[in-house]
């Protein structure tokens with residue numbers, strides 16, 4: 001009977017989701033981290049991208065890097081997602097200036113912003129979360145700072161630190177650019 005099959009599938013899915021949530025809570029407990037501090041990691045793993053979160057007690061930010069491991073002989077691979085969580089991050093230094101267009105989740109247009117090429121930062125606590133799509137595993141590990149990021153991850157750090165500081169970036173928009181046709 002179709003309706004029974006459907007219910008069975010729903011039930012199996014719900015059961016998996018519940019046990020996933022249970023494992024998630026256990027991981028948070030095992031790591032001895034405040035659940036609020038872990039929120040940006042969950043968002044980054046579930047919805048992708050970089051996230052920051054702030055309460056009256058803490059600031060937390062998660063920055064995602066993607067690393068593709070590809071075997072040229074086998075012609076197959078996977079994209080590893082490395083999410084670094086910083087609890088109460090402290091920016092140590094920045095290097096360089098890069099102009100780029102960025103789209104923030106809270107805005108509906110891309111903006112021209114300036115980001116450092118390299119950033120060095122530390123935090124009260126740093127957790128590394130590595131999602132491996134081939135093994136279907138999320139590896140969690142506490143690591144020591146300070147850490148240095150460059151390129152995309154550095155732009156992400158700068159963007160999220162700005163959110164935590166509460167500063168609103170007001171850059172230029174695409175409609176302020178000029179078209180130049182080679183003629």
Ligand SMILES: [Zn+2]
Nearest residue numbers: 104105106159
């Ligand atoms: Zn943003």
